[in-house]
Amino acid sequence: MKKNPLSVDFFLHDVLEVAPALLGKLLVRRFNDGLIQRYRITETEAYRGAEDLACHASKGRTPRTEVMFRQGGLVYVYLIYGQYWLLNLVTGNEGDASAVLIRGIEGTSGPGRVGRELRLDRSFYGESLINSERIWVEDAAPVTSIQISKRIGINYAGDEWGSKLWRFYL
């Protein structure tokens, strides 16, 4: 059962606030067999709107990016390199086109492996973290210190956006 699920309000702030605030929170997954697993979030990255050239939403409102333009609290998943489902949590208000990439959870390292551990697939696209019975986020004790760095793997975005310190980790 859900213990202290985050309400939609948590996600309706600027992605630069939400991304570090997610560190230490519990990503919860209820699998088909009923087993519930909780994973402590250890690494996140912020992707902030249509003007952020590293953000997929900078390509416009396409079938792939559509969910990022909606109100926060939804899941944005996409397949990368034809192999890995990456998990993002949509933030902000309608039109903000921002999302947090979950790059790491306790026990695994790397965003591709997060998706594998959670057994994500395209059916999670657009799922509400508020209503879902198979994926949500629960509150947890605040973390004491947060590390910051440049975002990973976005060299194509150029210096202005590639140099933003929008990666947060424990």
Added chain:
DNA sequence: GTAAGGATTGGC
């Protein structure tokens, strides 16, 4: 319809 490239990973 065709082609290029990617918010990665794992193996050499």
Added chain:
DNA sequence: CCAATCCTTACT
């Protein structure tokens, strides 16, 4: 360092 692997996007 580099291949795997296939969807999304930008073109013709």
